[in-house]
Amino acid sequence: MKLCWLDIRNGGGAREAIIEEAVHQRIDAVVAADPADLEVIPPTVKKVLFPLTDALPDKLEPADLVIVTPARHGEPADLAGRHPDVEFGRFVEITDPASLEEACRAARHEQWSVLAFRDPTKIPLEIVLAAGAGANGSVITQVADVEEAQIVFGVLEHGSDGVMLAPRAIGEATSLKAAATGRSADLVLEELEVTAISRAGMGERVCVDTCSHFRPDEGILVGSYSHGMILCCSETHPLPYMPTRPFRVNAGALHSYTLSDGGRTNYLSELGAGRRVLAVDSKGRARPVTVGRVKIETRPMLAINAVSASGVNINLIVQDDWHVRVLGPGGAVLNVTDLTAGTKLLGCLPREQRHVGYPIDEFCIEE
Structure with a gap:
């Protein structure tokens, strides 16, 4: 089963309804920029803090996982040493060969890697997945819609471990979960x-x-x-x-x-x-x-x-x-x-x- 993350950082007025649908559909994680937005998330859903600011908030709880951009927030390993009760993961935006290599290193060594690809080609994602094959961590790929999620789930046949989607309407969490289920039910x-x-x-x-x-x-x-x-x-x-x-x-x-x-x-x-x-x-x-x-x-x-x-x-x-x-x-x-x-x-x-x-x-x- 592929992981489904819902990004509510810009959820607008529909945020409460989207969270309710996410919980009902057993979405794996909800991603917020403010720890306060994670207070209402039940323990059955992973609480992911993904700040939009250059500084981490003083209080990280109730986040289970914090995704950081190292150039802005520091290295995940260093942050984990200062906050032993919280997991940390690395965000990489892939725009050129250097950032692609950084993403490959993250896929090999980080427990959590959240990737965003600037260009529509899926070749960089193929390279990252090949580089991280056999590693213990999880690669989460940012997608624009459910259709792209279906493609990402199938890249190199194995696909990304999960996707992060910012829903634009009620119902997208349901569609995303259906896409993540992957294979059709077996027949008798x-x-x-x-x-x-x-x-x-x-x-x-x-x-x-x-x-x-x-x-x-x-x-x-x-x-x-x-x-x-x-x-x-x-x-x-x-x-x-x-x-x-x-x-x-x-x-x-x-x-x-x-x-x-x-x-x-x-x-x-x-x-x-x-x-x-x-x-x-x-x-x-x-x-x-x-x-x-x-x-x-x-x-x-x-x-x-x-x-x-x-x-x-x-x-x-x-x-x-x-x-x-x-x-x-x-x-x-x-x-x-x-x-x-x-x-x-x-x-x-x-x-x-x-x-x-x-x-x-x-x-x-x-x-």
């Missing part, structure tokens, strides 16, 4: 048994090309009904007549549902560059991936009917070609044209019906 996959295979004539099928590299036992969940989907395999595995495309899933007919992050479904026809779908492996581990493009083309289609052990009927219509594949138990890669009645597949059975893609508990029949 079930074995499905094929009951029938039939040709379905011509139709438009959708290839979903993502900005990510699928793993060999990974794909996306697709189905004609929202209550049951089959795990369609990526084109990670070699084919004799064409190169592998490890970013692609030949997913199915354009009317089909696929599962997106947060439990929402989308029609394949709705997907496009910048949308998100859920990559799922044969063990049910899930992660959101970004769609780079979709390819919709007319092809002969194949209908796959299957049933779960509990009797739920599932349908998937895909391109009728042997290089289109689905996944079976244990991550077995199965060409759709080789499927027969009795073949076991992997799938997911969402419990709720859908309204514009959102799960809802209501009466609905899909056939």
